[in-house]
Amino acid sequence: MLILGLQGSPRKKGNTEFLLSLFMAEARKYGARTHIVDVCRKHIEPCREFTTCEKKGFCPEIYPLLRKADVVVPASTVFFYNVTAQLKALIDRSQTLWARNYRLKLTDPNRGMRRGFMLSQGATKGKNLFLGVDLTARYFFDAVGAAYAGSLYYWEIEHRGDMEKHPKVREDVAAAVKTLLEPYQGRRKILFAGRRNAARSQMAAAFAQMNGGKIIDVSMGGVAPAEQIDPLAAAVMAEKGIDMMFRIPESLDDALAGETPETIVAMDTVEIGDTRASARVDWDLPDAEGLDIEGMRRLRDEIEARVSDLIQPPTS
Ligand SMILES: Cc1cc2nc3c(=O)[nH]c(=O)nc-3n(C[C@H](O)[C@H](O)[C@H](O)COP(=O)(O)O)c2cc1C
CATH class of the missing domain: 3.40.50.2300 (Response regulator)
Structure with a gap:
């Protein structure tokens, strides 16, 4: 069982990095293999709509990982009510996988079992803070053949260390991972x-x-x-x-x-x-x-x- 984390925030040792690491450490307790892609260091070109990636793909590393993963966990801070541009570039490039499924009508063998789980946090406290992030995550999961299995979103997280100090984050992550990995246990x-x-x-x-x-x-x-x-x-x-x-x-x-x-x-x-x-x-x-x-x-x-x-x- 492979859990693929997509770390989408540029800040080193920031709040997203902490949240995703905590999630992955919890998943390893259930025997999962984990792999984190540091998306901001991959220099992924935004989509230019040439549709060549629909036929060829764009990256020798990311697509095979997305295909191999049982669970995909994107993690991003909120930049202007959505995920960061770096993570968004990767997400846009998953159009290839969308096209293989919906245009070419080819099914990824692991599609039935793959799950997607979104992690995010942001500085403000408005109720709409994660609307953009959540919609983007849901559509991304559909493109990569993962059923949306939930999310953890945290408001009023701004400075380095804020996420770590959150009183409920460890408990939340433990409960979310337990529920998420339940269908994979005992196989x-x-x-x-x-x-x-x-x-x-x-x-x-x-x-x-x-x-x-x-x-x-x-x-x-x-x-x-x-x-x-x-x-x-x-x-x-x-x-x-x-x-x-x-x-x-x-x-x-x-x-x-x-x-x-x-x-x-x-x-x-x-x-x-x-x-x-x-x-x-x-x-x-x-x-x-x-x-x-x-x-x-x-x-x-x-x-x-x-x-x-x-x-x-x-x-x-
Ligand atoms: C370019 C930029 C845009 C941001 N946009 C938002 C926003 O729309 N809403 C919000 O609540 N916080 C916003 N923030 C604040 C970050 O979400 C917040 O500081 C977060 O904790 C940083 O996470 P990180 O440590 O993982 O980078 C923004 C920060 C930056 C640098």
């Missing part, structure tokens, strides 16, 4: 292991997220990860309306670091090494490399059927 951890994590284990992970995300915590990895997903695998998944764009091959070592999957599903006789997994299942699938489109379709369908068996509760 069976399954790791799909392949050689390059470019085709078979990618397709398996995508089907498992899409059809079994409520009961399975999916991870994947390859012994020697490829540079990119096999384009033919992405093409045959797109035929089924599943979007593999911005998913990148991952290493098995990274997937296993600090994790204890209950089951490792190996695509073939791949050497996994020492793990604490309680079970290993071998699928003995043919290698995807060198397959023609028909072969890749057959492999996709075979993987989909096997994932479906994996998800079914055993019949007695």
